[in-house]
Amino acid sequence: MTSTIAQRAAVARTFLFVPGTRPERFDRAATSGADVVIIDLEDAVAGGDKDIARTTVVEWLRGGGNAVVRVNARTSPHWTADIAAIIATGSAIMVPKADDPQVLAEVAQNVPVVALVETARGLLAASELSSVPGVVRTALGHIDLAAELGVDPDHREALLAARSSLVIAAAAAGINSPVDGVTTDLSDPKVLEADVLYGKSLGFSGKLCIHPAQIGPAKTALTPTSEEVAWAEKITASLSSDGGVASVDGHMVDPPVVARAARILATAR
Numbered sequence: 001m002t003s004t005i006a007q008r009a010a011v012a013r014t015f016l017f018v019p020g021t022r023p024e025r026f027d028r029a030a031t032s033g034a035d036v037v038i039i040d041l042e043d044a045v046a047g048g049d050k051d052i053a054r055t056t057v058v059e060w061l062r063g064g065g066n067a068v069v070r071v072n073a074r075t076s077p078h079w080t081a082d083i084a085a086i087i088a089t090g091s092a093i094m095v096p097k098a099d100d101p102q103v104l105a106e107v108a109q110n111v112p113v114v115a116l117v118e119t120a121r122g123l124l125a126a127s128e129l130s131s132v133p134g135v136v137r138t139a140l141g142h143i144d145l146a147a148e149l150g151v152d153p154d155h156r157e158a159l160l161a162a163r164s165s166l167v168i169a170a171a172a173a174g175i176n177s178p179v180d181g182v183t184t185d186l187s188d189p190k191v192l193e194a195d196v197l198y199g200k201s202l203g204f205s206g207k208l209c210i211h212p213a214q215i216g217p218a219k220t221a222l223t224p225t226s227e228e229v230a231w232a233e234k235i236t237a238s239l240s241s242d243g244g245v246a247s248v249d250g251h252m253v254d255p256p257v258v259a260r261a262a263r264i265l266a267t268a269r
Helices: 003-013 023-030 047-062 078-090 101-109 120-124 127-132 142-149 159-172 187-204 210-224 226-237 255-268
Strands: 014-019 034-042 068-069 091-096 114-116 135-140 206-209 244-249 251-253
Touching: 003 034, 003 091, 003 135, 014 023, 014 114, 014 210, 023 034, 047 078, 078 091, 091 101, 101 127, 114 127, 114 251, 120 127, 120 142, 120 159, 127 135, 127 159, 135 159, 135 206, 142 159, 142 187, 159 187, 187 206, 187 210, 206 210, 226 255, 251 255
Parallel strands: 014 034, 014 206, 034 068, 068 091, 091 114, 114 135
Antiparallel strands: 244 251
């Protein structure tokens, strides 16, 4: 299961959160169309329910369930028990408020890790966090980050530097581009689409979702358009066997352009 969930999390476009206290939703989430399910032991679980939620999640995973588990933060009294229990199942772990590369390295020695960056300290350490062996993806927890910074989480300009820093860190580390934070507006699909397209324009290639209804629109927005695919195919078709420089629609086709075209086609597939 470890390799499977690691491979999926590394390239997934949609991640769906499910509360760890709602086991009746686990299987439904797994068939919802989301690329990856994240079972949440942190924010979605009240303090008095942490132990029973952990036990319930472990039973589901051992019964054949496949998901990333968001554990409680390392400053929580539940951290040690969460880490031990989920490592024993072989599942992947989402580490919230990730800010310490050494902590990630200790977890990632055992299971794949998705690092959720949602603090100023985490953002400043983004390059090191992204480079930890076993960290298969990073994600942005922009709501917590905005609260710490004292800005509106929906104010794009205020968090532009944060988003770009995380994208650059992932690229420098050689892992897939990050997963953008949640859209809390469940009433207007256009808000979700705009959020996803904005993140995509900055280099994000995934989206954290909090409701199954968000999966389809998010996946569609992250999928290359027919125009993008047509352009990429034209670029690929222009390449000569001798590796010479080509020209398409009056623009030079050099290796970076070819690389972008290849990425578009790979994502479309």
